[in-house]
Amino acid sequence: MTHNFRKTLALMTVALAAQSAWAQKTELLVYTALETDQLKAYSESFAKMAPDVELKFVRDSTGVIIAKLLAEKANPQADVILGVAASGLEIFKAEGMLAAYSPKGFEKLNPIYSDKARPPTWVGQDVYAAAVCFNTAEAAKKGIPKPETWKDLTKPIYKGQITMPNPASSGTGYFDVTAWLQLFGEAEGWKYMDALHENIAQYTHSGSKPCRQSGAGEFVVGISFEYRANDVKKKGAPVDIVFPKEGLGYDIEGSAIMKGTKKMAAAQKLLDWVASKEANEAYAKNFAIVAYPGLNMKLEFVPADLEKLLIKNDFAFAAKNRDKILTEWNKRYAVKTEPK
Amino acid sequence: MSAVLPGSILRLRVHWTDRIGNALLATAGIALAVFLLAPLAMILMKSVEDKAGAFVGLANFEAYFHTPSLLHSIWNSLWVSTLVTAITIPLAFTFAYALTRSCMPFKPLLRNIALVPILAPSLLAAISFIFWFGNQGLLKAWLGGSQIYGAPGIVISMVFATFPHALMILVTALSLTDARLYEAADALGTSTLRKFWTITLPGAKYGIISAWMVVFTYALSDFGIPKVIGGNFNMLATDIFKLVIGQQDFPKGAVVAIILLLPVAVTYVVDSYVQKRQQALLSARSVPYVPKPSRAYDWAMAAFCWTLAVLMLAILGMAIYGSFVKLWPYNFSLVLDHYRLGLVDAGVIVSWFNSVKMAFWCATLGAIFIFVTAYLMEKTRGLDPMRPFVRLMAVLPMGVPGMVLGLGYIFFFVQEGNPLHFLYGSMGILVICTTVHYYTSSHLTAVTALKQIDNEFEAVSASLRVPFWRTFFKVTVPVCLPAVLDISRYLFVNAMTTVSAVVFLYSPKTTLASVAIVNLDEAGDIGPAAAMASLVVVTSAAVCVVYYFLQVWLDRRTQAWRA
Numbered sequence: 001m002t003h004n005f006r007k008t009l010a011l012m013t014v015a016l017a018a019q020s021a022w023a024q025k026t027e028l029l030v031y032t033a034l035e036t037d038q039l040k041a042y043s044e045s046f047a048k049m050a051p052d053v054e055l056k057f058v059r060d061s062t063g064v065i066i067a068k069l070l071a072e073k074a075n076p077q078a079d080v081i082l083g084v085a086a087s088g089l090e091i092f093k094a095e096g097m098l099a100a101y102s103p104k105g106f107e108k109l110n111p112i113y114s115d116k117a118r119p120p121t122w123v124g125q126d127v128y129a130a131a132v133c134f135n136t137a138e139a140a141k142k143g144i145p146k147p148e149t150w151k152d153l154t155k156p157i158y159k160g161q162i163t164m165p166n167p168a169s170s171g172t173g174y175f176d177v178t179a180w181l182q183l184f185g186e187a188e189g190w191k192y193m194d195a196l197h198e199n200i201a202q203y204t205h206s207g208s209k210p211c212r213q214s215g216a217g218e219f220v221v222g223i224s225f226e227y228r229a230n231d232v233k234k235k236g237a238p239v240d241i242v243f244p245k246e247g248l249g250y251d252i253e254g255s256a257i258m259k260g261t262k263k264m265a266a267a268q269k270l271l272d273w274v275a276s277k278e279a280n281e282a283y284a285k286n287f288a289i290v291a292y293p294g295l296n297m298k299l300e301f302v303p304a305d306l307e308k309l310l311i312k313n314d315f316a317f318a319a320k321n322r323d324k325i326l327t328e329w330n331k332r333y334a335v336k337t338e339p340k
Numbered sequence: 341m342s343a344v345l346p347g348s349i350l351r352l353r354v355h356w357t358d359r360i361g362n363a364l365l366a367t368a369g370i371a372l373a374v375f376l377l378a379p380l381a382m383i384l385m386k387s388v389e390d391k392a393g394a395f396v397g398l399a400n401f402e403a404y405f406h407t408p409s410l411l412h413s414i415w416n417s418l419w420v421s422t423l424v425t426a427i428t429i430p431l432a433f434t435f436a437y438a439l440t441r442s443c444m445p446f447k448p449l450l451r452n453i454a455l456v457p458i459l460a461p462s463l464l465a466a467i468s469f470i471f472w473f474g475n476q477g478l479l480k481a482w483l484g485g486s487q488i489y490g491a492p493g494i495v496i497s498m499v500f501a502t503f504p505h506a507l508m509i510l511v512t513a514l515s516l517t518d519a520r521l522y523e524a525a526d527a528l529g530t531s532t533l534r535k536f537w538t539i540t541l542p543g544a545k546y547g548i549i550s551a552w553m554v555v556f557t558y559a560l561s562d563f564g565i566p567k568v569i570g571g572n573f574n575m576l577a578t579d580i581f582k583l584v585i586g587q588q589d590f591p592k593g594a595v596v597a598i599i600l601l602l603p604v605a606v607t608y609v610v611d612s613y614v615q616k617r618q619q620a621l622l623s624a625r626s627v628p629y630v631p632k633p634s635r636a637y638d639w640a641m642a643a644f645c646w647t648l649a650v651l652m653l654a655i656l657g658m659a660i661y662g663s664f665v666k667l668w669p670y671n672f673s674l675v676l677d678h679y680r681l682g683l684v685d686a687g688v689i690v691s692w693f694n695s696v697k698m699a700f701w702c703a704t705l706g707a708i709f710i711f712v713t714a715y716l717m718e719k720t721r722g723l724d725p726m727r728p729f730v731r732l733m734a735v736l737p738m739g740v741p742g743m744v745l746g747l748g749y750i751f752f753f754v755q756e757g758n759p760l761h762f763l764y765g766s767m768g769i770l771v772i773c774t775t776v777h778y779y780t781s782s783h784l785t786a787v788t789a790l791k792q793i794d795n796e797f798e799a800v801s802a803s804l805r806v807p808f809w810r811t812f813f814k815v816t817v818p819v820c821l822p823a824v825l826d827i828s829r830y831l832f833v834n835a836m837t838t839v840s841a842v843v844f845l846y847s848p849k850t851t852l853a854s855v856a857i858v859n860l861d862e863a864g865d866i867g868p869a870a871a872m873a874s875l876v877v878v879t880s881a882a883v884c885v886v887y888y889f890l891q892v893w894l895d896r897r898t899q900a901w902r903a
Contacts, residue, residue: 029848036686036863056848061862064586071391071588075756137670169586202489202571205586205862212864216668217476236667334409 025054026266031069033062033171034083034253035208035227038286042082045282050269061206062088062171066322073097079261080270081122085171086252087178089115089122090319098122099259101268103275109291113252122256123274126287129250129310130176130243131229131302133214133222137238144220150180150244153221154195163202163210164223168326171251172207172225177325178318179249179311190332197333215239226306227286230299241301247311251318253287357807361720368713369726372733374760376776379748380740386751387594400591404599410579414599417576420491421559424498428506428555429548431499435648436510438641441540443633445642451511453649455504456656459880461837461854464873465497466568467866468659476669489571497565500655502558503648506551513547514540518626549614553607560603561741564839564854568861576600577840580743584844590751597744608739656877663870682868683875688856692875695853698770699835699883706775707782707828714786715816719798720808738780742840749773750844765847773845774835782827789823790816818898822891829887833880 034042036059043055058078060068066088069078073095081089081098092098093115102119113124132153134146144161147153153162165173181189201219204210210222211229215237229241255274257267273279280292288299288306298304390396404410435454439447457465472479473488486492521539530538541548563577570578576596584593664674683689717730737745753764763769793816801811817824839854846852853876860869 036688036859040685040687058848060585067586067588071590169582204864206864209862209864212866216864216866217670218470218474236671238670330409 025052026263027054027056028079028263028266028270029058029077030055030080030082030270031058031065031078032082032084033060033065035286037231038083041282041285042279045278046270046273049273049276049278050266053266053269055270061169063167063169063174066091069097070095076258076260078258079263080255080257080267082255082270082274083125083253084255085174086122086124086254086315087174087318087322088171089254089256090315091322092256093117093121094319097259099257099261099264099267101257101271103268103271105272105277106275108277108293109275109280110293113289113291114254122254123271124252124254124291125274125279126253126283126291127250127289127307127310128172128225128227128253128287129289129306130172130179130248131211131224131226132242132244133211133224133229133232133239134242135214135217135220135237135239138217138220142220146240147221147242148245150183150192150246152244153199153223154192156199158199158221160199160201161220162196162199162223163204163213163219163221164196164200165207165210166203166205167329169205170207172223173203174322174326175249175251175313175318176223177249177329178321179247179313181325182314182317183246183311190328193329194332200333203333211239226288226299226302230301233301243303243306243309248306248309250310250313252315253283357809358720358722358802361716361808362723364712365716365720365723365730366726368709368716369730369733371709372713372730372776375772376733376736376740376745376779379745379752381748382751383594383597383744383748386591387598389591391589391591396591400595404592404595409574410596413574413576413579416491416574417560417600418603420494420498420575421556424495424502424559425552425555427495428499428502429552431648432503432506432551433510433544433548434641435503435645436507436514437540438645439511440514441629441631442638442641443631444638444645450645450649453652454507454645456652457500458504459833459837459884460501460656460659460877461564461839461857461873462497462501462562463564463568463839463854463857463861463869464659464877465500465655466493466565467662467857467861467870467873468655469493469497469569470866471658471662471668471870472655487571489569490573493569493571494566494573494575497569498559498562500652501562501565502555503652505558506555509551509554510544510547513544513550515628516547517543517629519629520627522629546614550611553611556607557604557739557741561600561743561840563743563843564858567858577741577743580747581843584747584750590747593747594751597747600741601744604739604741611738612735659870660874660877663867663874665867668867678867678871679875682860682865683871686868688860688868688872691851691856692853692872692879694767694850695836695876696879698767698774698850698852699832701767701771702774702778702835703828703832706771706831707824709775710779710782710827711786711820711824714783714790715812718787718790719793719795719812719816734783735780737776737778740777742777742838743844745773745777746841746844749841765845765850767850769845770842770850770852771835773841774838775831777838777841778831778834782830785823785827785830786820789820793819821894821898825887825891825894829884832883836876836880 032039039057039059046055058068062085065084069076069081069092076097081092089098098121100117100119100121103123106120106123109124113127114120115122132147139146144157147158164176167173167177177193180192183189184192207225208228211224211232212222213219214222215232215235226241229239233239233241255271257264257271261267277292277295280290280295283290284295284297288302289296387400388395388397390399438444439451469488471477473483473493474480475487477488517540522535525535525539561577563581566573566575566578567581576599580593580596580600583589583596662668663678664676666673666675666677713730713734717727749769752758753760753769755761763772797811797815798808801808837854839858842852843855843858846855853872857869857872860872
């Protein structure tokens with residue numbers, strides 16, 4: 001009796017173990033700067049392609065994710081980096097932190113939006129570009145004119161009406177700063193920011209907040225990016241989206257495999273998804289410009305020719321000088337103690 | 341031969357079960373050393389290392405003191421905390437005075453309303469003030485031309501958040517008065533004002549100092565409020581967050597943590613000195629003070645208290661209202677969008693489940709650990725060298741700001757070589773950290789309850805050779821159950837709202853509601869942030885109701901002996 005019982009128990013244990021091994025999913029730790037409202041759709045699309053891989057996300061602003069990955073360089077935790085700015089990915093590439101991999105179907109993607117090396121260390125997904133939200137309802141009350149250019153924003157009438165993301169924490173903030181430095185030249189660029197600083201009410205942690213604050217009328221002007229601008233306007237906020245005439249700073253959202261990951265097969269599956277048409281269709285719902293040619297869908301409130309408005313962005317410049325630019329920025333503007 | 345005798349007599353008197361008690365106490369002591377002392381020590385170590393872990397002496401401190409923006413935060417933190425304290429204490433004192441020394445009606449109701457802020461995450465007040473006084477706030481006009489963002493918003497939000505903490509201490513302090521002093525004064529024809537200055541204030545002196553310290557420490561170390569409503573106004577607590585999370589600059593974060601620990605350490609030393617003097621205020625012959633009705637005075641007090649109570653409900657109510665408004669300030673129709681789309685569909689709601697789970701474990705395992713440790717300290721014998729250490733560990737957490745504790749936890753548990761490294765990123769580390777963070781108040785509650793029970797019980801059981809756990813389960817636990825429930829509820833409510841320590845410790849699998857509020861606000865999603873804050877309040881309130889009925893039921897079953 002006891003013997004039998006033991007035997008049954010042993011059998012059951014084996015069966016259970018086998019079953020759980022069967023059902024065991026590979027878990028990937030993914031560091032991402034994607035917006036929370038995009039993550040869900042992307043994970044669902046990926047789950048259809050690779051049901052045996054489970055994604056666990058560490059999500060934060062671009063600057064935070066970059067800082068975290070660099071801090072963990074000696075002992076990397078992440079398996080894959082998903083949707084992080086190219087200016088950041090270029091730093092990791094230079095530091096030798098990425099594993100090169102050419103995903104299935106990579107040759108179909110527009111090569112200008114991915115790493116130039118072959119096989120590539122990172123694969124581009126989409127482009128996100130600067131956009132300025134302008135609250136027409138509040139502007140009318142205050143008699144504030146709609147800005148057309150970056151230079152307009154330094155006019156005294158905008159004093160205390162503008163918010164922009166902090167470039168140290170936000171990818172959007174960082175490409176704004178590097179775009180101005182490239183557009184106006186280094187000396188003039190800093191002079192421009194000095195003037196703009198006089199009008200800034202708050203530097204925010206994330207690139208989304210300025211547009212949401214503008215949408216809520218907290219501040220009239222929010223320097224943000226086109227996905228969030230489109231989203232805020234779609235939800236019914238009385239904003240106009242301004243694409244300043246001088247040209248728009250932008251960055252590419254890309255993905256990469258961390259060198260030394262113990263889950264290479266699963267990580268490659270995720271990169272295969274990143275380069276797939278299905279994934280690019282999902283990006284196209286949020287971004288006007290995606291890596292897979294021919295998918296560009298027009299976003300409701302973003303002009304179809306957004307690509308023509310972009311500046312010629314030198315990612316090597318943005319990546320190489322990141323530390324220097326942020327130190328200078330902090331020295332000049334971090335002591336904004338009293339919001340005026 | 342005779343030399344062995346005293347030893348053997350001693351051995352005879354020690355029941356073998358006492359050894360188990362000693363082993364348990366030693367375990368508790370070691371646990372406290374590992375989960376409190378070691379993380380704090382790691383902060384000191386990190387502050388003298390560079391990012392790669394090499395010893396650099398005081399270089400980090402030097403770099404810190406050469407960064408004007410960071411230095412400015414010290415000044416900001418100090419003056420804001422001082423101002424918050426200077427506003428909160430008189431308000432809370434008057435409220436407490438009305439509760440204990442007047443005959444105004446509805447005292448229990450007023451008291452409960454005044455304690456409501458405890459149920460809310462500190463961020464709720466900040467969110468609510470944005471709805472009231474932000475640039476699109478309903479009462480923006482009241483501010484004249486100035487803005488709520490920055491110091492003004494921080495100060496009023498903190499007054500709201502700290503008020504109940506001060507109130508509880510002051511009510512206790514004002515209840516401890518000997519009515520005979522007032523009778524004597526009346527007999528001598530002393531004026532009311534003179535009685536207040538010579539009897540009331542001196543009597544409540546220690547309570548006031550205590551409340552002062554608690555409020556000051558809270559204001560100095562809270563990080564949620566300046567984060568949400570501070571705009572670009574930097575304080576020490578937000579600096580730590582920026583340095584550690586934003587720039588991953590752990591050594592500098594450690595430096596700020598030590599600077600944050602300094603003023604808190606001073607207040608802490610003063611407070612523990614005061615606590616020692618506080619005892620023996622009441623003697624066995626004291627007569628409790630019973631207020632006499634006085635119409636005008638009672639009405640004035642009631643007016644004051646109701647004003648504050650209404651303000652508090654307005655703050656709470658606005659956050660809840662804001663969580664239903666479709667698109668502030670352009671579409672005030674009430675919808676569930678922020679809950680449905682913002683929390684459930686966006687997957688943020690998981691954080692709420694995690695918070696409830698964590699709060700549950702704190703309220704059960706945490707409460708049991710704290711109570712059993714307090715019991716072992718109070719009621720068992722032996723292991724004398726260890727006792728002062730455990731006592732110190734039990735009161736130390738009061739003086740450690742949450743952010744500092746959380747930072748110490750990362751430093752300590754992130755190391756690969758640490759045998760406890762497996763805790764890193766788990767639910768366990770959140771439960772342990774939160775229990776330690778709120779250890780002191782819980783411990784003091786347990787000790788007070790245990791002191792009510794005559795030590796004779798233990799002496800008698802020992803002489804009857806009954807193992808101590810029988811006395812523990814038959815006498816101690818039933819008698820102390822109300823206190824255990826108090827501790828459990830206290831831990832639950834605080835675990836639901838705490839941000840400062842856990843913001844460093846959560847992992848992708850253990851995101852928490854309070855942290856979600858911070859993240860939602862960072863992205864500018866104020867509607868869902870308000871929704872999550874409201875959800876936390878409702879959860880805590882519901883749990884308090886459950887505790888209340890549990891208490892009533894228990895009183896009936898176990899507390900009949902008190903009558």
